[in-house]
Amino acid sequence: MTAEIGQLALTLALALSIVMAATGLAGARVTANVSRRIASSAAMGLLVFIALAFCTLVYAAIVSDFSVLNIADNSSLAKPMLYKITGVWGNHEGSMLLWVLVLALYTGAIAFAKRGSARLTSAALGVQGLLAVAFLLFILFTSNPFLRIDPPPFDGAGLNPLLQDLGLAVHPPTLYIGYVGLSASFAYAAAALITREVDASWARAARPFMLAAWIALTIGITLGSWWAYYELGWGGFWFWDPVENASLMPWLAATALLHSALATERTGAFRTWTLLLAIAAFSLSLIGTFLVRSGVLTSVHAFANDPERGTFILIMLVAAIGGALALFAWRAPSLETGAAFEPVSRETALLVNNVLLVAATATVFLGTLYPLFLDAFTGTKISVGPPFFALTFVPIFVLLLIALPFGPRLSWHKAEFAQAARPLLPALGAALVAAIIVCFVVASHIVAAAGIFALAAWVIAASVLDLIRRPVKTAAAFAVAVAHAGLGVTLMGVAGTTLWRAETLALLGPGEKATVGPYTLTMGQFERDDGPNYAAIRADIHVSAGGNTIATLWPAKRVYPIEQQETAETAIRTTGFSDLYLALGDERGKGRFIVRAYYNPLAPFIWFGGGIMALGGLASLWGRVRAKSRQPNAQAVAAE
Amino acid sequence: MNARKKRRLYFVLAVLVAGAGGAALVITALKDNVLYFYSPSDVAAKHVAPGIAFRIGGLVEAGSLKHGGGAEVAFTVTDGKTNVPVKYEGVLPALFREGQGVVAMGALNPSGTFDATQVLAKHDERYMPPEVVDALKRSGRWKEGGA
Numbered sequence: 119m120t121a122e123i124g125q126l127a128l129t130l131a132l133a134l135s136i137v138m139a140a141t142g143l144a145g146a147r148v149t150a151n152v153s154r155r156i157a158s159s160a161a162m163g164l165l166v167f168i169a170l171a172f173c174t175l176v177y178a179a180i181v182s183d184f185s186v187l188n189i190a191d192n193s194s195l196a197k198p199m200l201y202k203i204t205g206v207w208g209n210h211e212g213s214m215l216l217w218v219l220v221l222a223l224y225t226g227a228i229a230f231a232k233r234g235s236a237r238l239t240s241a242a243l244g245v246q247g248l249l250a251v252a253f254l255l256f257i258l259f260t261s262n263p264f265l266r267i268d269p270p271p272f273d274g275a276g277l278n279p280l281l282q283d284l285g286l287a288v289h290p291p292t293l294y295i296g297y298v299g300l301s302a303s304f305a306y307a308a309a310a311l312i313t314r315e316v317d318a319s320w321a322r323a324a325r326p327f328m329l330a331a332w333i334a335l336t337i338g339i340t341l342g343s344w345w346a347y348y349e350l351g352w353g354g355f356w357f358w359d360p361v362e363n364a365s366l367m368p369w370l371a372a373t374a375l376l377h378s379a380l381a382t383e384r385t386g387a388f389r390t391w392t393l394l395l396a397i398a399a400f401s402l403s404l405i406g407t408f409l410v411r412s413g414v415l416t417s418v419h420a421f422a423n424d425p426e427r428g429t430f431i432l433i434m435l436v437a438a439i440g441g442a443l444a445l446f447a448w449r450a451p452s453l454e455t456g457a458a459f460e461p462v463s464r465e466t467a468l469l470v471n472n473v474l475l476v477a478a479t480a481t482v483f484l485g486t487l488y489p490l491f492l493d494a495f496t497g498t499k500i501s502v503g504p505p506f507f508a509l510t511f512v513p514i515f516v517l518l519l520i521a522l523p524f525g526p527r528l529s530w531h532k533a534e535f536a537q538a539a540r541p542l543l544p545a546l547g548a549a550l551v552a553a554i555i556v557c558f559v560v561a562s563h564i565v566a567a568a569g570i571f572a573l574a575a576w577v578i579a580a581s582v583l584d585l586i587r588r589p590v591k592t593a594a595a596f597a598v599a600v601a602h603a604g605l606g607v608t609l610m611g612v613a614g615t616t617l618w619r620a621e622t623l624a625l626l627g628p629g630e631k632a633t634v635g636p637y638t639l640t641m642g643q644f645e646r647d648d649g650p651n652y653a654a655i656r657a658d659i660h661v662s663a664g665g666n667t668i669a670t671l672w673p674a675k676r677v678y679p680i681e682q683q684e685t686a687e688t689a690i691r692t693t694g695f696s697d698l699y700l701a702l703g704d705e706r707g708k709g710r711f712i713v714r715a716y717y718n719p720l721a722p723f724i725w726f727g728g729g730i731m732a733l734g735g736l737a738s739l740w741g742r743v744r745a746k747s748r749q750p751n752a753q754a755v756a757a758e
Numbered sequence: 759m760n761a762r763k764k765r766r767l768y769f770v771l772a773v774l775v776a777g778a779g780g781a782a783l784v785i786t787a788l789k790d791n792v793l794y795f796y797s798p799s800d801v802a803a804k805h806v807a808p809g810i811a812f813r814i815g816g817l818v819e820a821g822s823l824k825h826g827g828g829a830e831v832a833f834t835v836t837d838g839k840t841n842v843p844v845k846y847e848g849v850l851p852a853l854f855r856e857g858q859g860v861v862a863m864g865a866l867n868p869s870g871t872f873d874a875t876q877v878l879a880k881h882d883e884r885y886m887p888p889e890v891v892d893a894l895k896r897s898g899r900w901k902e903g904g905a
Contacts, residue, residue: 351849461768473772477780484784489792499795501813502788509787514780623829623848703849706825712849 121186121264124174128258131167131222134160135250138225142244146312150236157243158229164250165226172206172219175263179206185270188212188263194274194680196651197282204287205277210411210427211263213290217407218253220291220298224327225250228302234315234323241309242302249301252434260427276680279652285345293338293365297403299331300368303375304400307393308442311449316393321383324396326742328376333735335369340728351686351701353716355615355724358507363486364406367479371399374475381468385530386456388465391472394446401439402479408435409486460532467525474518481510519573519609523580526598541587548579563617570613577606593741601734608727614696614720621717626657627710635717637698638662642670644709652676654687657702657711661691673702673713697721793863797896798840801866808866814842815861823856835860835872837896846874 138160145153175188179202184190192209193202206212225246232239257263306324310316342365347355356362375395381387408431459465485502492498523545527538552575553568560567585591585599624632626641633639642658656674660667671689678685691698696719703712795813796806806812814835822834830847833856844862854860854877864874 458764466768469769469772473776477776480780481784484788488788500792501795502792505791506787509791510780510783513783625828701849703829704854706829712829714849 120174120178120183121266124171124178125262125264127167127171127174128254128262128264131164131171131218132251132254132258134163134167135247135254137247138164139244139247139251142240142242142247143312145240145244146237146309150240154232154236154240154243157240157247158232160247161222161225161229161243165222168215168219168222171264172215175212175215176203176206179203182274183270184272184274185266185268186263187265187267190267190271190274192274192277194276194651196273196680197277198650200284200287201277201282205281207290208277208281211257211261213294214253214257214261214411215263216291216294217298218250218257220294221246221250221253221301224299224302228305228327231326233326234306234320235313237313238306238309238315238320238323241312242305245305245308246301249305249438252438256427256430256434260430273680276651276678279676279678279683279685282651282678283345283349285341285349289338289341289345292334292341296331296333296335296338296372297365297368297406299327299334300372300396300400300403302327303331303372303396304442307396308445310393311445314449314453316382316389316453318383318386321379321389321392325376325379325383326739328372328379328396329735329739329742332369332372332376333732333739335365335372336728336732336735339365339369340725340732343728344725347721348688348690348699349685351688351714353619353621353699353701353714353718355612355721358485358502358504360486361410363482364409367482367486368399368402368406370475370479370482371395371402374472374479375399377468377471377475381465382456385459385465386454387459388468388472389456390446390450390453393450395472397439397442397446401435401442402483404431404435404438408432457531459530462528462535463533464525464528464530467521467528470521471518471525474514474521478511478514478518481514482507485510516573519577519605522577522602522605523584526581526584526602541583542580545576545580545583549573549576551575560618567613567617570609570617574606574609574613577609578603581606593737593744597734597738597741599734600737601731604727604730604732604734606727607723607730611720611723611725611727614723615718618719619716622713622715624713624715625706625710626713630710632713632715634698634715635696635719636663637715637717639700639713639715641713644711647672647674649676651680652678655702657713659689659700659713661698671698671700673700675702692722694722695720795861797837798835798842799837799896801842801872802840806866808868808870811863811865813861813863814844814872815859816842818854818856818858818860820856835862842872843870844872844874844877846877848877851878 138157141153141160142157145157175186178186178189179193180199182189182193182195182202184193188209188211192212193205197205207216225243228239228242228246234242303324306320306327310320342362343355346357346362347353375392378388378392378395382389382392408428411427411431485506489500489502492500523542524538527541528535529538549572553572556568556571557564581599581603585595588595620635622632622634624630624639626632626639628641628643631638631640638661640660640662642660645656645658647654647656654674654676656672659671659673661669661671669691671691673689674687676685676687677683686701686703689700696717699716699718699721701714703714705711793811793813795815796804798814798816801814816835816837819834819836819841822832824832826832828847829849830845831850832843832845834841834843836842844864846862846864861878862872862874863876863878864872867873
């Protein structure tokens, strides 16, 4: 029965989303209050039914109901319970259901928060309704997770073992909260174009949704990168893989959007540009979904190799992006423009930020899609790897980081450059000190390292100084300082790992030694370490530094018999400032295994920095929610 | 010129400068940093010069895998028509098998052996790298559902 309940819940959700789309959009013209109420009720109903459908699928996974095709294909009896549950979104159908669940959550939040006027909320719900209709149709017609199989198999086919991991249990939902969260900004932007209500209060209404999406994307990308680091066994944290790029592009666009919306909120500047960015950010999310889910890319993320699905997503993509851009082209010229500003002002700084972030997005976009287009039109197969991004993305980000500390110092409308820049002199001093220290301490890549660490010190010192100097330490000021400093911390991690990594590849039997960085590794015994659904071999490796044994690490190799696949379980010892990273390779000869060892200086900073950035976003979101609950009067918030 | 027009002009100029700079960067970067994919037959037909980095894909020829004393291995990549010898030092992917699909990144050395810097096997039992499928289809070695 459970699968039928799920199927019914999805169908009812579809009906409700049609109601929501129709009444919501009608609310932009007539009887906004009534429409908003109906659309809000529909939104709550939508949330309930999609949550019900999702719980049904989770239940089927828990009880291993192999009469449901999706469960039979992607689960198995021997799988640990935790991964039976998280495996629900480890396949195409389940992950699409999670997608609409997150969409329904945001829709519910829009209906519940009632930010902005009744017309605006109503129209935003209408747009969310259209998206829900499209994705529910997609699920019901091409990716139904509730299809039955008769006769049911005795055991399922299992889950991709790479996904049997706690990091992967958390990474997709977080990333989806980010991807789909941009739909709320998109819906508010489309609603603003429909109702022509685009002003400071619009930006205030949409901003918490932009922030929520940005925070989730930041955490999701950080988790994904961390997962790739410890699970794939290659010792790297970012591969410029198209799937990674698919999540980076919406993040870059959302970062630009947050900054541009700040200007719209304060002075009304950039309002059309902010709308366009909101549309672009969600479009990039959709393109990401298409790239990842359609099977045009091959990776651990590509579940679907069904051309019908790819075509359906492509049609949705064209309809959503094309529709929004057409609406923009029609309405944008008639919108009012904001207040003027001088060439030296906060607005100009935000403009520089936006131009650079959009350029960075464009380079990632080209590097990711150019090979696909070339293959589609000429049949020539190429791949664009890290060197391309090192030459395009990196210089843009360097410019961005050089300019960054000036932004928060400049006042709105008109600023004095000298007056704003003078307090940054200590930060410049910190940058010089960092460069000098690097020159003395390190032996290799001195020039690049000195430059990068000076840049990181410049950004971090300026952010901290800015916060210290503020007479009133608002949540907003805290958020800016923390998020910017986090970027500096990540930069140090990236630089340290890229420039000074030590790598050793050794064939080791019991008692044999190898060195990597400051550590000496001594191979101990090999032991069996089998789990519920895999067989594993584990190496005991004793780590010593300066003659003292400091730790024993157990890198392992697992074989999953049902899935016919092997995974490397890396062993990482971190000091917080550097990682010792061990991966067990294949057996060569009798009783000797290849061991891949990396010494990664500052690697943990990459993820600390991501966490700090997300914390900055959370501070900003918290400040906003608190301000709203304390003073429901929007004008009072504006005066903050 | 009023303030609004002036601002628009700045905006357009900034976008143009950034766009031109970005385009210049992208074009130079694409020119030198693109890796082509060749099947063994392509390698023979195109006379790829030694030292030019590219990706090669095909099947690991049965019986061709040889281990050295340390981490180095040698094997042959074939598409059924042409063979290319490959040398690699490092950990082979977990799913590397003789007779299975493989993609390697690297360049030819003057003696015609492919020095691989990275070797990728198919990710799981359900698919093969699409370039390899394509290369096998072109050489007539592809069997649906097989390989």
